[in-house]
Amino acid sequence: MKRLVNLTVNGTARELAVEPRRTLLALLREDLGLTGTKQGCAEGDCGACAVLLDGEPVNACLVLALEAAGCEVLTIEGVAADGTLDPLQQAFIDAGAVQCGFCTPGMVLVARALLARHAAPTPREVRHAIAGNLCRCTGYQKIEDAILLAARRRAAGGTP
Ligand code: FES
Numbered sequence: 001m002k003r004l005v006n007l008t009v010n011g012t013a014r015e016l017a018v019e020p021r022r023t024l025l026a027l028l029r030e031d032l033g034l035t036g037t038k039q040g041c042a043e044g045d046c047g048a049c050a051v052l053l054d055g056e057p058v059n060a061c062l063v064l065a066l067e068a069a070g071c072e073v074l075t076i077e078g079v080a081a082d083g084t085l086d087p088l089q090q091a092f093i094d095a096g097a098v099q100c101g102f103c104t105p106g107m108v109l110v111a112r113a114l115l116a117r118h119a120a121p122t123p124r125e126v127r128h129a130i131a132g133n134l135c136r137c138t139g140y141q142k143i144e145d146a147i148l149l150a151a152r153r154r155a156a157g158g159t160p
């Protein structure tokens with residue numbers, strides 16, 4: 001039997017009726033049409049489905065929709081503001097960290113959580129933060145470069 005879940009997604013309050021076993025990933029992609037959150041393994045192994053739940057990265061395929069009740073969810077669709085890319089998104093482009101792009105939404109969100117905790121992370125901290133996010137294209141170096149670039153730009157007060 002379906003149950004109501006209330007949560008906030010990208011700043012908008014939502015109320016949906018969901019089956020108890022429905023995942024947050026299915027709610028986002030299928031109920032809300034937010035397909036920027038990717039489905040890879042659906043088993044918690046790839047990080048393609050990473051979103052922020054009250055600011056913390058989670059794999060949405062492992063979170064039940066009902067567990068997100070009362071929480072703030074941020075997906076990649078909520079990152080850009082007023083049509084302007086988020087500085088992390090811009091840094092991914094500038095550093096050449098986007099190839100097929102499948103991993104990019106999850107990477108950007110995990111990086112966002114990292115920079116919220118550590119304004120100036122070390123390369124090792126960056127690698128640790130993205131350890132649960134698989135990328136088959138870049139070899140990870142350019143992703144690390146992008147996250148460090150975003151941190152440097154923020155510290156320099158250039159790109160906000
Ligand atoms: S789809 Fe969720 S971790 Fe792979």
Ligand code: FES
Binds near residue numbers: 135136
């Ligand atoms: S850019 Fe293709 S999987 Fe990362």
